[in-house]
Structure formats: structure tokens, C-alpha cells
Amino acid sequence: MAKKDEINDQLQVRREKMHALRDAGIDPFGNRFERSDRAEDIHQKYEGQTKEQLEEVETRITVAGRIVAKRGKGKVGFADLKDQTGRIQIYIRKDEVGPEQYQIFKQADLGDFVGVNGVVMKTDMGELSIRVEKLTFLSKALRPLPDKHSGLTNIEQKYRQRYLDLIANQDSFDRLLKRSKVIKAVREYLDGLDFVEVETSMLHNEAGGAAARPFITHHNALDTDFYLRIALELQLKKLIIGGIDRVYELGRVFRNEGIDTKHNPEFTMLETYAAYWDLSDVMLETENLLRFVANKVNGSSKLTFHGDEIDLGPKFKEITMVDAVKEATGIDFSENITTDEAKKLANEHGIPVQDFWQTGHIINEFFDKYVEDTLIQPTFVLAHPIEVSPLAKKDPKDPRFTQRFELYLGKGELANAFSELNDPIDQRERFVEQAKESASGNDEAQQIDEDFVTAMEYGMPPTGGLGIGVDRLTMIMTDAPSIRDVLMFPTLKPEKK
CATH class of the missing domain: 3.30.930.10 (Bira Bifunctional Protein; Domain 2)
Incomplete structure (x- = not known):
């Protein structure tokens, strides 16, 4: 929960919307919601059908997801819902769902979760969509999502807040x-x-x-x-x-x-x-x-x-370590080279030697330095x-x-x-x-x-x-x-x- 002095204007507006939902008798952090399909399923099943074919059949489905895009004005709106499998567009009309449901949509922010009961359709532009018959509010996002264009540009934040990534x-x-x-x-x-x-x-x-x-x-x-x-x-x-x-x-x-x-x-x-x-x-x-x-x-x-x-x-490909080192440096460690001789070779090639090292350690270090990053x-x-x-x-x-x-x-x-x-x-x-x-x-x-x-x-x-x-x-x-x-x-x- 954000501390009081951390709440900026954006966070305050979202909290006000949360309270407005409660005042309207809607739980801003809703309950179980049964889905019939996920975004990928819908695209696979219906993408190949025409607008007219979908209108003739009027297939009803139930989906849920996070609102990641929202547009429209007046009495008509569009939004993209995102679930684990992808995105699906929803299409909502005030005259079909009624003023109370449409107000829920209008007040919803990017990041909020909603459930949709509706009919599979295609828009005049050919976009596969769900025409909303009922909208269920599932969870209020009290913080805004990262900017959709720049995303997460802070690498540290990307790993620290993986959920945002x-x-x-x-x-x-x-x-x-x-x-x-x-x-x-x-x-x-x-x-x-x-x-x-x-x-x-x-x-x-x-x-x-x-x-x-x-x-x-x-x-x-x-x-x-x-x-x-x-x-x-x-x-x-x-x-x-x-x-x-x-x-x-x-x-x-x-x-x-x-x-x-x-x-x-x-x-x-x-x-x-x-x-x-x-x-x-x-x-x-x-x-x-x-x-x-x-x-x-x-x-x-x-x-x-x-x-x-x-x-x-x-x-x-197969190669022995000593042959790989020989190809890279010309040094043949397959010969019986004493530890002192190996340490001298290491010093000549800029390889720091630790006190406990024997010849085998040095061969391994030659490989790490001269061979490893050449093997694609x-x-x-x-x-x-x-x-x-x-x-x-x-x-x-x-x-x-x-x-x-x-x-x-x-x-x-x-x-x-x-x-x-x-x-x-x-x-x-x-x-x-x-x-x-x-x-x-x-x-x-x-x-x-x-x-x-x-x-x-x-x-x-x-x-x-x-x-x-x-x-x-x-x-x-x-x-x-x-x-x-x-x-x-x-x-x-x-x-x-």
C-alpha cells in the first residue's frame, strides 16, 4: 500500500474511482469469474470467419483480462483485454449495455481487470472483437501501467519489478x-x-x-x-x-x-x-x-x-582441451610439462597464477582465456x-x-x-x-x-x-x-x- 505522502494526483484519482465503485455497490476487487475462452482460442476459432458469418451464428462467449488499451467517445467504446495468451478487442455500446454498465467502462483505467459476456463479431475494419452484453468489474489497478510506448526503460526496474516487465x-x-x-x-x-x-x-x-x-x-x-x-x-x-x-x-x-x-x-x-x-x-x-x-x-x-x-x-565437433589450447596458442601441454614450466608459460601469457595451482589448473586457465569465447x-x-x-x-x-x-x-x-x-x-x-x-x-x-x-x-x-x-x-x-x-x-x- 502506498504511503500517504507517496500518493500523487494519478494515484489519488484511481483511489477516488475505487471509492466510487464501492458507492455504486460494486466490489472493486471482485470475485471468481468463469471464462469460456481465452484470447488465443478466440482468434484460432473465429479469425477465419467473415463478419457476415459471425453475425449469422451469434456465438456467445465469456472472457476476462487486463485492460491494456482503451479508446472511443460518446456512447461507443473499444478496449483491448490482455490475458496470458494474447489480446482480444471488446466493443461496447451504451444503448446495448445500459448507462450503469457503460459508466463502469468509462471509469475503468488501463490496468484494471474486467470480465465480459458477449458475442463474437468483426468490426467494419475486420477486427475480431467481442460485442459486450455484460461487463463485470474484477479488480482495480491503483497504480498506472508503464507508458505503452517507452515501456520499462530502467533495466534495474525491469528485473526488480518483473510483474511490470x-x-x-x-x-x-x-x-x-x-x-x-x-x-x-x-x-x-x-x-x-x-x-x-x-x-x-x-x-x-x-x-x-x-x-x-x-x-x-x-x-x-x-x-x-x-x-x-x-x-x-x-x-x-x-x-x-x-x-x-x-x-x-x-x-x-x-x-x-x-x-x-x-x-x-x-x-x-x-x-x-x-x-x-x-x-x-x-x-x-x-x-x-x-x-x-x-x-x-x-x-x-x-x-x-x-x-x-x-x-x-x-x-x-570434438577436440581435447590440450589440442584446443595448442591451436590457439601454439603451446603443447600434451608433453610432460612441469608445474614450474607451466607457471612460467602462464606468466609469459598474462595469466595470474595462484599458489596451489599445478599444471592442470594452468592448462584449464589457458583454455578459458584463449579458447572458450571462440567456440560458437x-x-x-x-x-x-x-x-x-x-x-x-x-x-x-x-x-x-x-x-x-x-x-x-x-x-x-x-x-x-x-x-x-x-x-x-x-x-x-x-x-x-x-x-x-x-x-x-x-x-x-x-x-x-x-x-x-x-x-x-x-x-x-x-x-x-x-x-x-x-x-x-x-x-x-x-x-x-x-x-x-x-x-x-x-x-x-x-x-x-
């Missing part, structure tokens, strides 16, 4: 609805492969499954600190150990990191795990999943993202260094690297996948190395999760795992400029009081 910007409305279609398509594809969808806990005793700084919260009754999960991985692997052969989760994860066009502290992950698969199976799963989603959501495997044309149809078409980047892949199987041909890929397209990472490490002894050794990194200053290193190692000791089958950021996937499918544009309510710094 949805009202004013059709592109935002369509994009955020398309996000739901993306998630629905993901589920449809995985369900078709007999994956079982599950929900796992968000509060963890240990922060594991990814390299990220966690959020910490406190449970009063147990007097214990918990971590908000940074990944879905470890609990899903426990379900593989428990006998669910194919499992996936679409869930929120939380990482205490910076905010930019690709990162939000709270985001949605898809993770899938399939027993008896390896990296080659997951590569096929990933390709087919992305094609399926693109065709379901956009009707094509071709899309445009940030000005680049991307084709998901052909088989995705979908590309599997294989064989990541073991130092940055604590949950992936070693490459039997070269144990410095792992059976892991990241999928890049549109100049950024979209997916991460492993032939999952299922040797509990090796896994514990990897966790110990991560603990050493943590002690040396790596606040994103994974902790030793003894409970997970214990679970592995009961036997974990060979498994292929995949992780995809759903928000980034939606960005690509909708050509969104920022991750904030595909989140209903992105994380923002609180407004100053």
Missing part, C-alpha cells in the same frame, strides 16, 4: 513462458529414455559435487551449520548405488559467487546419471537432448544466439586435467587427464559430463588433494565427503553423468542477452531505504 514487454513475457517449455521438453526427452525424476535435499552437511564457494546457513533446533547445495551430483550418485539405473533431477543450486550476464547465485541445474554408460553414451544423450529441446521449443535445430547462427543438427558451434571439449576433475575417471591412456567433456556453444559452456569415478579409494585420494588445495587458499575446492566415499564402497556401477545449466540452455533457446532475462526473479542488491 511482464505487463509491458511482450518479449520478456514470451521468453519466460518459453523457459517452461524448455523444462517440459527436457523432461519429455529423459522420461522417454526411462530416466526416473527425483528430488533430493537442498541442505547438505558437506558442500560437494562442484568447485564452488557455498552459502552457509544454521539450523537452530539442531544447532548445526548446513550448506545450501552447490550441485546435485553426489546424492544422485548415491541413488545409482542404491539401484536406480537412470536418474535425473531438475533442481535449484546455490553458489556464493559474483553476478554477471552468465551467473546468478541461485540457478537451476539438470543432472542425469545412467548406470553402465560411459562418456560416449553421454555425448549422444547430450546431442539428442539439445536437438529435441530446440525442435520442441523453436521448431528447428537452427537458432540465433547473440548474432551467431548455431546449428544443432550436424554431429557436434557446438563443441565437445574432452580430456580435462585431473586436477580440475576430482569426480571423473582417469584416462587410462594418460592418467594426467580424465574421461570428461564440457560442451561449448555460443562462446560459452553449457554442459559438463564425466565417465564417473566409481573407485572409492581413488575418490578419497582425490578428495584429500582437494583438501590440500583448500588449505592452500582454494575456497572452491571440494571437501572430503566421507559419507559419499562410504556409499561408493558398497559398489557403484560404471556410470555416465551429465550436468546442464537450465538457465543457460534457456538463454540459448530464447537468444536472451543475460541470465537475468530468463529468471523470473533474479538476485539483486537490496534497494536503499
Whole structure:
């Protein structure tokens, strides 16, 4: 509710209209209203009929929506009602609805909700419309809508007051609805492969499954600190150990990191795990999943993202990380390069080195700096260094690297996948190395999760795992400029009081 000193002339006029409705015996914040059709249904059913055909049949329907445009004078008026599916015009005459109903229409403001009982018609200009027989007032908007021409020009306001963005910007409305279609398509594809969808806990005793700084919260009754999960991985692997052969989760994860066009502290992950698969199976799963989603959501495997044309149809390119770095810089990290030699190369190429870094960390940083933003078409980047892949199987041909890929397209990472490490002894050794990194200053290193190692000791089958950021996937499918544009309510710094 607006404070008294915040009420300007426009707000005051709307409040006066609210009181006038009450004085006339009309509830300005009405009750349940039964619709027969929505805007899209009406256009699909009747757009193809002529004015004469509609007049002959006289089809009566009931609609409801927000008034987003209003025009007319004297005893005749027009308005556009907007619902989730689109707009429909209403046509009202004083001599048909009577002076009381017409006065309600005349007093209605942009933003108000009304219900209409009427007849489907076309105007002399061919505009499909509803001729009003009865008008029901449903809700009074006490604040004016954003200007219809300029919309919301303040980017901060767009994200902070998403409801106004949805009202004013059709592109935002369509994009955020398309996000739901993306998630629905993901589920449809995985369900078709007999994956079982599950929900796992968000509060963890240990922060594991990814390299990220966690959020910490406190449970009063147990007097214990918990971590908000940074990944879905470890609990899903426990379900593989428990006998669910194919499992996936679409869930929120939380990482205490910076905010930019690709990162939000709270985001949605898809993770899938399939027993008896390896990296080659997951590569096929990933390709087919992305094609399926693109065709379901956009009707094509071709899309445009940030000005680049991307084709998901052909088989995705494959390259190892060291080969990609060699192509970009001429440096061949496939040779046995010592950590000191790697640090020297990093300094020569303007890459700041942290104390705990080993050769694998530096290879990964070379890739991030020189390769990542050159990958436009979908590309599997294989064989990541073991130092940055604590949950992936070693490459039997070269144990410095792992059976892991990241999928890049549109100049950024979209997916991460492993032939999952299922040797509990090796896994514990990897966790110990991560603990050493943590002690040396790596606040994103994974902790030793003894409970997970214990679970592995009961036997974990060979498994292929995949992780995809759903928000980034939606960005690509909708050509969104920022991750904030595909989140209903992105994380923002609180407004100053």
C-alpha cells in the first residue's frame, strides 16, 4: 500500500474511482469469474470467419483480462483485454449495455481487470472483437501501467519489478513462458529414455559435487551449520548405488559467487546419471537432448544466439582441451610439462597464477582465456586435467587427464559430463588433494565427503553423468542477452531505504 505522502494526483484519482465503485455497490476487487475462452482460442476459432458469418451464428462467449488499451467517445467504446495468451478487442455500446454498465467502462483505467459476456463479431475494419452484453468489474489497478510506448526503460526496474516487465514487454513475457517449455521438453526427452525424476535435499552437511564457494546457513533446533547445495551430483550418485539405473533431477543450486550476464547465485541445474554408460553414451544423450529441446521449443535445430547462427543438427565437433589450447596458442601441454614450466608459460601469457595451482589448473586457465569465447558451434571439449576433475575417471591412456567433456556453444559452456569415478579409494585420494588445495587458499575446492566415499564402497556401477545449466540452455533457446532475462526473479542488491 502506498504511503500517504507517496500518493500523487494519478494515484489519488484511481483511489477516488475505487471509492466510487464501492458507492455504486460494486466490489472493486471482485470475485471468481468463469471464462469460456481465452484470447488465443478466440482468434484460432473465429479469425477465419467473415463478419457476415459471425453475425449469422451469434456465438456467445465469456472472457476476462487486463485492460491494456482503451479508446472511443460518446456512447461507443473499444478496449483491448490482455490475458496470458494474447489480446482480444471488446466493443461496447451504451444503448446495448445500459448507462450503469457503460459508466463502469468509462471509469475503468488501463490496468484494471474486467470480465465480459458477449458475442463474437468483426468490426467494419475486420477486427475480431467481442460485442459486450455484460461487463463485470474484477479488480482495480491503483497504480498506472508503464507508458505503452517507452515501456520499462530502467533495466534495474525491469528485473526488480518483473510483474511490470511482464505487463509491458511482450518479449520478456514470451521468453519466460518459453523457459517452461524448455523444462517440459527436457523432461519429455529423459522420461522417454526411462530416466526416473527425483528430488533430493537442498541442505547438505558437506558442500560437494562442484568447485564452488557455498552459502552457509544454521539450523537452530539442531544447532548445526548446513550448506545450501552447490550441485546435485553426489546424492544422485548415491541413488545409482542404491539401484536406480537412470536418474535425473531438475533442481535449484546455490553458489556464493559474483553476478554477471552468465551467473546468478541461485540457478537451476539438470543432472542425469545412467548406470553402465560411459562418456560416449553421454555425448549422444547430450546431442539428442539439445536437438529435441530446440525442435520442441523453436521448431528447428537452427537458432540465433547473440548474432551467431548455431546449428544443432550436424554431429557436434570434438577436440581435447590440450589440442584446443595448442591451436590457439601454439603451446603443447600434451608433453610432460612441469608445474614450474607451466607457471612460467602462464606468466609469459598474462595469466595470474595462484599458489596451489599445478599444471592442470594452468592448462584449464589457458583454455578459458584463449579458447572458450571462440567456440560458437557446438563443441565437445574432452580430456580435462585431473586436477580440475576430482569426480571423473582417469584416462587410462594418460592418467594426467580424465574421461570428461564440457560442451561449448555460443562462446560459452553449457554442459559438463564425466565417465564417473566409481573407485572409492581413488575418490578419497582425490578428495584429500582437494583438501590440500583448500588449505592452500582454494575456497572452491571440494571437501572430503566421507559419507559419499562410504556409499561408493558398497559398489557403484560404471556410470555416465551429465550436468546442464537450465538457465543457460534457456538463454540459448530464447537468444536472451543475460541470465537475468530468463529468471523470473533474479538476485539483486537490496534497494536503499
